[in-house]
Amino acid sequence: AQTVTQSQPEMSVQEAETVTLSCTYDTSESNYYLFWYKQPPSRQMILVIRQEAYKQQNATENRFSVNFQKAAKSFSLKISDSQLGDTAMYFCAFMKPLSGQGGKLIFGQGTELSVKP
Amino acid sequence: KAGVTQTPRYLIKTRGQQVTLSCSPISGHRSVSWYQQTPGQGLQFLFEYFSETQRNKGNFPGRFSGRQFSNSRSEMNVSTLELGDSALYLCASSTQGGTPSTDTQYFGPGTRLTVL
Numbered sequence: 001a002q003t004v005t006q007s008q009p010e011m012s013v014q015e016a017e018t019v020t021l022s023c024t025y026d027t028s029e030s031n032y033y034l035f036w037y038k039q040p041p042s043r044q045m046i047l048v049i050r051q052e053a054y055k056q057q058n059a060t061e062n063r064f065s066v067n068f069q070k071a072a073k074s075f076s077l078k079i080s081d082s083q084l085g086d087t088a089m090y091f092c093a094f095m096k097p098l099s100g101q102g103g104k105l106i107f108g109q110g111t112e113l114s115v116k117p
Numbered sequence: 118k119a120g121v122t123q124t125p126r127y128l129i130k131t132r133g134q135q136v137t138l139s140c141s142p143i144s145g146h147r148s149v150s151w152y153q154q155t156p157g158q159g160l161q162f163l164f165e166y167f168s169e170t171q172r173n174k175g176n177f178p179g180r181f182s183g184r185q186f187s188n189s190r191s192e193m194n195v196s197t198l199e200l201g202d203s204a205l206y207l208c209a210s211s212t213q214g215g216t217p218s219t220d221t222q223y224f225g226p227g228t229r230l231t232v233l
Contacts, residue, residue: 033220043205045224091160097220104150104173105209105222107160 002027004094006108013082014116020067021077021111023092029053032096034068034075035105040088048090051075082115089113118144121210121225129231135196138228142189142210148172149191150222151183154205163206166191167213195230203232 003026013019025034036048051059051068058066063083067076079086089110097103122141130136142149150173151163162175166185183193189210195202209222 035221037224042226043229044226045207045209047221047223050221095220103220104162104165104175105152105160106162109159 002029002032002094002096002106004092004106004108006090006092006111008111009109010112010114012114012116013079015082015084017082018078018080019082019113021079021090021092021113023075023077023108025073025075025092025094027073027094027096029096032094033103034066035093035095036064036066036075036077037091037093037107038086038088039091039110040085045091049077079113084115084117087113087115121208121223123206123208123225123228125228126226127229127231129233130198131233132198132200134198135194136198136230138193138195138206138208138230140191140193140208140210140225142191142208143223146210146212146223147189148211148213149185149189150209150211151191151193152207152209153177154207154227155203160207163193198232200232203230205229 005024032053034051037045049061063080065078089112091110092108093105095103124139148167150165154160165173169185180196185191205227207227208225211222
C-alpha cells in the first residue's frame with residue numbers, strides 16, 4: 001500500500017521569503033502522479049501543482065516549484081516570494097492511476113503554513 | 118466553467134439519523150470521488166463513481182454509500198449516523214483516468230457534517 005508522509009506539522013515564513021515543505025512517499029509503482037493541494041481557512045481544497053513520475057523535469061507554477069527525487073521518493077514544494085495569501089494547510093498527495101479505472105488520492109497529514117507580515 | 122458544487126454546506130444531525138450529501142461536478146467531468154476529512158484521520162478516500170458505477174471504494178463501513186446520476190451528479194448517503202461521522206466531506210471531480218490532466222481532481226467546498 002502506498003503511504004505519504006509530511007514530517008512538518010507546522011511551518012512559518014516571513015512575507016517575501018522562500019519556504020520549502022517536505023513530503024516523502026512509499027510505493028513500489030513506477031508510474032504515478034504526485035500533487036500538492038492547499039486548503040486555506042475557507043476549507044476549499046485548491047490544486048497547487050502536479051508532477052508525473054515519468055517526467056524528470058520538476059514542475060513549476062509561477063512562485064511554486066517542486067523538487068522531485070524519484071529514487072529517494074521525495075517530493076518537496078518550494079514557495080518563493082511568500083505572500084500572506086499563501087497561509088494555508090498544504091497537503092501532499094499520491095495517485096496511482098489505473099487505466100480506465102480512475103484513481104484515488106492518498107494524502108499526507110498536511111503542513112500548516114503561516115506567512116507572517 | 119463553474120467549479121464543483123456541494124450542498125448543503127453545513128448539516129447538523131443526531132445519532133441514528135441518516136443524511137444525504139450532494140455533489141455537482143465540473144461540466145464535462147464524469148468521475149466523482151468522495152473524501153472524508155477529520156482532525157484525527159486526515160483525508161480518507163470513500164469511493165469514486167464513473168458513468169453511474171462505483172469504480173473504486175475505500176475502507177469504510179457499509180453505512181456509507183453513494184450513487185451517481187446520468188448527468189454525473191453524485192450523492193453520498195450515511196445511514197445510522199455515529200458521533201465519529203462528524204467530518205468535512207469533500208467531493209472531487211475529474212474527467213477520467215489515464216493521463217495527468219484528466220486524473221487531476223478538482224475539489225468542491227465541502228459539506229461540514231456535525232453529529233450530536
